[in-house]
Amino acid sequence: MVHFVGAGPGAVDLITIRGQKLIAEADVIIYAGSLVNPKLLDYAKEGAQIYDSAKLTLEEVIAIMKEAEEQGFDVVRLHTGDPSIYGAIREQMDELDKLGIAYDVTPGVSSFCGAAAALEIEYTLPGITQSVIISRMEGRTKVPEKESVENLASIGATMVFFLSAGDIKGLKEKLLNAGRDPKTLCAVVYKATWDDEKKFICTLDDLPDMASEHGINKTALIIVGDALSQAGYEKSRLYAADFDTEFRKAKENP
Known part of the structure; x- marks a missing residue:
């Protein structure tokens, strides 16, 4: 299976717990080397195959995923930030669909x-x-x-x-x-x-x-x-003392 994982904005500890776990379990990791913090690869297990996608074409990335699938390996495709924003993941998913390879997406902090x-x-x-x-x-x-x-x-x-x-x-x-x-x-x-x-x-x-x-x-x-x-704004009505919510009654004399 291929896991598309959002690496977060840069700081190593801003990856999600799920994302870190998937990296630690992956047999193959393909990461966006020009953007992803390489220290995140420290979470990888010993013997994991690691590829820098900055040096690869789309076809080469898919070929690595296909070979991993044939060997029964789990793949993490590590994208910077959140993969839904300028992550170019749709084109990868379409190719995986053609090959019948399952995938999922783990969001990240953009x-x-x-x-x-x-x-x-x-x-x-x-x-x-x-x-x-x-x-x-x-x-x-x-x-x-x-x-x-x-x-x-x-x-x-x-x-x-x-x-x-x-x-x-x-x-x-x-x-x-x-x-x-x-x-x-x-x-x-x-x-x-x-x-x-x-x-x-x-x-x-x-x-x-x-x-x-x-x-x-x-x-x-x-x-x-x-x-x-950050000036001249109105305070949120949600927390106003005279504002009724599902969880709190308005105060008569706030």
Whole structure:
């Protein structure tokens, strides 16, 4: 069987208990070497076969899985963060379906959650923003026109950009073209939760210069939006003393 496992954002102890257990039991581990913390491989049992998928094609990855299946081995396919976000797992699942190989998915902590923790922010602040848009700049992988940066940015929600640190200047231009204020707060979090994590907050106008100054051009998330100010929000009604819930009656004189 093949287990797709989310490795978490970087810190070794942010993998799930289930994910750690699957790594420890796996006969074969295929991990995204360019992104996954290699220290997670310390959980592997002695004699486990370990492959770095950064050096492999899709066909080569599937061939390893097929051979493992024929030998009765369990495989862990270790993806960074949560495999459902830019994990390219659907194409692997489709190939496994053709081969009749069973698989399952273990979710992981996404790096956009790790970035929020690093910045000590809440993405969804009542009265400020209640939506988070996860997207990316267009590169060799195309982005549907309806999901262009300009179209998504016009909504005004908090935005988190993956895979976009290589063209921060272009991202700035697209956000400005969408009507975002040059003084909009932005954050760059490099390798969230890793030992060498870096984090910076600036305005949209200063974003490219700030990233250039600190040598950030990959392995970073870019957060854009009013949620970064963490000010001017409304308190949650759920915990208000005068608010009835299924579990608590409102207080008459709070």
